[in-house]
Amino acid sequence: RLAFATRSKSVATMAASQEFTGNLKREVEKLFDASLRITVPDGTSVETEVAASLPGKPGDYQCNNAMGLWSIIKGKGTQFRGPPAVGQAISKNLPASEMVETCSVAGPGFVNLVLSSKWMSKSIEKMLIDGIDTWAPTLPVKRAVVDFSSPNIAKEMHVGHLRSTIIGDTLARMLEYSKVEVFRRNHVGDWGTQFGMLIEYLFEKFPDTESVTETAIGDLQTFYKKSKTKFDEDPDFKEKAQKAVVRLQGGDPIYRKAWAKICEISRTEFAKVYQRLKVELEEKGESFYNPYIANVIGELDSKGLIEESEGARVIFLEGFNIPLMVVKSDGGFNYASTDLTALWYRLNEEKAEWIVYVTDVGQQQHFNMFFKVGRNCGYPVTMNQAARKAGWLPDSDKTYPRVDHVGFGLVLGDDGKRFRTRSSDVVRLVDLLDEAKTRSKTALIERGKDKEWTPEELDQTAEAVGYGAVKYADLKNNRLTNYTFNFDQMLSDKGNTAVYLLYAHARICSIIRKSGKDIDKLKKTEKLALDHPEERALGLHLLRFAETVEEACSNLLPNVLCHYLYDLSERYTSFYSIHQVIGSPEEASRLLLCEATAVVMRKCFHLLGITPVYKI
Numbered sequence: 345r346l347a348f349a350t351r352s353k354s355v356a357t358m359a360a361s362q363e364f365t366g367n368l369k370r371e372v373e374k375l376f377d378a379s380l381r382i383t384v385p386d387g388t389s390v391e392t393e394v395a396a397s398l399p400g401k402p403g404d405y406q407c408n409n410a411m412g413l414w415s416i417i418k419g420k421g422t423q424f425r426g427p428p429a430v431g432q433a434i435s436k437n438l439p440a441s442e443m444v445e446t447c448s449v450a451g452p453g454f455v456n457l458v459l460s461s462k463w464m465s466k467s468i469e470k471m472l473i474d475g476i477d478t479w480a481p482t483l484p485v486k487r488a489v490v491d492f493s494s495p496n497i498a499k500e501m502h503v504g505h506l507r508s509t510i511i512g513d514t515l516a517r518m519l520e521y522s523k524v525e526v527f528r529r530n531h532v533g534d535w536g537t538q539f540g541m542l543i544e545y546l547f548e549k550f551p552d553t554e555s556v557t558e559t560a561i562g563d564l565q566t567f568y569k570k571s572k573t574k575f576d577e578d579p580d581f582k583e584k585a586q587k588a589v590v591r592l593q594g595g596d597p598i599y600r601k602a603w604a605k606i607c608e609i610s611r612t613e614f615a616k617v618y619q620r621l622k623v624e625l626e627e628k629g630e631s632f633y634n635p636y637i638a639n640v641i642g643e644l645d646s647k648g649l650i651e652e653s654e655g656a657r658v659i660f661l662e663g664f665n666i667p668l669m670v671v672k673s674d675g676g677f678n679y680a681s682t683d684l685t686a687l688w689y690r691l692n693e694e695k696a697e698w699i700v701y702v703t704d705v706g707q708q709q710h711f712n713m714f715f716k717v718g719r720n721c722g723y724p725v726t727m728n729q730a731a732r733k734a735g736w737l738p739d740s741d742k743t744y745p746r747v748d749h750v751g752f753g754l755v756l757g758d759d760g761k762r763f764r765t766r767s768s769d770v771v772r773l774v775d776l777l778d779e780a781k782t783r784s785k786t787a788l789i790e791r792g793k794d795k796e797w798t799p800e801e802l803d804q805t806a807e808a809v810g811y812g813a814v815k816y817a818d819l820k821n822n823r824l825t826n827y828t829f830n831f832d833q834m835l836s837d838k839g840n841t842a843v844y845l846l847y848a849h850a851r852i853c854s855i856i857r858k859s860g861k862d863i864d865k866l867k868k869t870e871k872l873a874l875d876h877p878e879e880r881a882l883g884l885h886l887l888r889f890a891e892t893v894e895e896a897c898s899n900l901l902p903n904v905l906c907h908y909l910y911d912l913s914e915r916y917t918s919f920y921s922i923h924q925v926i927g928s929p930e931e932a933s934r935l936l937l938c939e940a941t942a943v944v945m946r947k948c949f950h951l952l953g954i955t956p957v958y959k960i
């Protein structure tokens with residue numbers, strides 16, 4: 345006979361005195377895990393399926409195992425009559441827990457759980473005292489590499505790099521919050537044949553290379569263009585440039601010095617953008633991996649993976665119609681050989697358990713190919729979901745180390761085409777940031793803020809709002825879709841924009857200020873109550889913060905967090921538009937709820953790389 349039994353005493357007792365560890369969904373799962381103990385005839389156990397209930401549906405969480413279980417045990421001597429009866433048993437076996445208000449069965453066996461408002465209040469009160477970091481998720485990895493931004497030397501950072509920088513920084517921040525040690529890697533393109541022409545051009549323009557500075561060169565992009573024109577038009581120069589590559593790669597000190605100079609100037613330019621965006625990165629460019637490439641390629645060779653093709657050395661892979669080139673016909677290494685080596689290095693030297701690469705989707709094939717080569721060579725990595733779908737990986741292969749290519753779509757202009765300036769050049773990142781700041785400053789001045797605030801306050805707020813708007817407009821979309829870059833839209837104070845959210849946060853702060861109460865004192869002395877539906881809905885959403893971060897991390901989707909943040913401010917608005925805070929009998933409790941909302945909003949801003957503002 346098939347019977348239910350609670351999994352073990354210890355689970356049941358643990359659940360009864362459940363302390364909130366941050367991930368609400370996980371806590372609910374633990375409860376159902378304990379009650380969902382059924383022996384399936386072939387001995388397999390089923391995975392607990394719990395989902396947050398949709399708005400307007402009964403319950404806060406739902407366990408959806410009854411139907412699935414029924415289909416397994418049906419006709420095999422079970423005492424149950426159908427899915428609803430299985431649901432009843434799940435519900436009845438739920439361990440006693442202060443988390444739970446009620447548990448009931450609906451329809452064909454959905455088990456709906458209503459959380460105890462008292463428990464919810466207590467958990468939020470505790471967070472207010474112990475800090476939001478106590479809600480941080482725990483991920484199954486200790487160390488990760490996030491490879492992002494990664495522009496190319498001497499070329500301007502374009503909007504594609506902006507996307508990579510913004511998305512990568514957010515992913516790094518979310519992982520760091522989740523207690524993962526993150527190596528924020530800038531895999532800059534600082535190696536390759538373009539350096540031949542750049543160096544020759546540098547020698548020509550500045551015979552005294554030593555003294556060249558950023559200001560002397562002007563902007564490197566123009567320098568790059570000029571040297572490219574010369575390369576295309578002047579055969580003598582072209583020949584010199586090609587020889588220069590050989591000398592550089594052969595380690596000629598003079599050429600190495602010139603190379604280092606160009607990299608240094610580029611680096612200074614990049615650093616300015618990072619500083620503005622408040623993004624930290626540690627550079628390990630392509631050249632860093634040079635000393636290891638020969639070994640890595642040698643290993644591939646010894647495993648018989650490499651073939652000759654038209655003078656080059658390539659790897660043929662099942663499922664791809666072109667091979668992956670790892671050694672060029674001139675004997676030089678390339679983007680792919682460098683990436684393979686970096687993968688080896690990150691796994692073996694840096695002991696990373698998760699490696700995340702953020703680039704446009706156009707490079708997806710490159711990543712899928714060298715990931716697969718790594719696997720064929722015995723690197724213990726699992727690939728992203730795309731690879732799994734393509735059937736290279738069994739679904740069960742979910743272990744770490746794991747590699748993911750985090751692709752993103754194009755940035756489009758208002759005309760629906762690739763985003764360009766009027767002169768049809770690539771858009772310069774710094775100009776975008778300047779404009780965002782100027783526009784948000786103008787909006788603040790229109791609201792008379794220049795008369796209320798100091799010039800510094802005005803400037804800081806304009807920057808926080810302007811840069812925040814650019815970041816948020818990018819992050820709120822599913823990264824794989826193209827998005828239209830539109831200043832008017834992203835700087836609007838209505839709808840799902842950073843401006844709206846930052847203002848919402850500032851307004852909450854101003855309510856707390858206006859109350860004249862010492863909020864830190866209230867945290868210690870007052871209780872938070874979630875008696876009204878709008879208060880409860882807001883409280884529940886606050887408690888879902890950590891599970892949202894965890895979901896955003898494991899699927900590498902920052903838009904999940906943006907969505908959460910927008911929802912949070914909507915729920916706050918529903919609460920605030922109905923309930924009086926200051927001067928009401930519930931003032932203390934409601935101020936605590938306001939404070940908790942502000943704390944969670946600030947953490948979201950932090951994870952999205954946005955600087956909060958406190959006054960508006």
Ligand code: ARG
Binds near residue numbers: 491496531532683
């Ligand atoms: N430099 C490359 C580009 O601008 C991006 C490098 C991404 N990272 C990597 N490991 N391939 O397209």
